[in-house]
Amino acid sequence: MTLFRFDIDARSRKAARFMGRVRRELLKAVMEEKRAGLTQHELARRLQTARSNINRQLSGEAEITLRSLADIAWALDREITLELRRSETAVGQNIAPTTSTIGYQPVRIIAPKLPND
């Protein structure tokens, strides 16, 4: 059985997933408010900005600053929670290279190319 591990460096991974999570949280909140009747037009009016600016931030085309994150949360009347936890190992937690749903057969890892390959 073969598998390919898509592996970017840990620093980039941390940044990508954090920014992605923030954007998904914002999108989820915007969609919930939309279902409750708040249009993107109204959201843009509250923030005194163009709808396209909000769209670009939500889609990942523009970076979301802490200020604009707070502004959107204010416009949606949402609380922001943030916590920086220590990385701690615990019994039963996932260790990616050994926790796999791959079957019982031997695994051959197709590793990404290294610079000196």
Next chain:
Amino acid sequence: MTTISDLVNSGAIIRIELDLAPRDQPLRLLYATPQFVEWLRHVLDGAEPPHRIGHMSAAEQIDDLFYSFLSGAQLIFTRQFRAIRAEDNAVWELKTPDVRIFGWFMAKDCFVAAFGNWTDTIKDHDLYRGYRIAIRRLRRELGIDATLCVKGVAPDDVVSV
């Protein structure tokens, strides 16, 4: 009847994995064709679209997309995934600002990535139809068009939210 194991053992598809966070478990499955894996290698080697739209690198965008998918996070319909055309056994795309990944769902929460390309390139050359036809042909060649392919086109036909 061809099974997913048969496809993996024959090399037709390859399992994609990535490091999850310590408290995550893989809740969805991601496979790829050898051709798509070659494209991923190209991205890992630093390939970028000619005019990047997103503020993250292409590799970072893909990592975040794959992470969302595999960790079972809620995917945003049309922003992160959508069916190319509303039809039985549809071809689906996974999306980031700069990347489009075309494939199909063999089962709910089980996606096969067949082709990847830059968003701009696809839009400039109108490649949607070509990828859709290529994937339908690939499924026929593998003999799985009617078996290992989700028929519905609603978001919750293909992913658990």
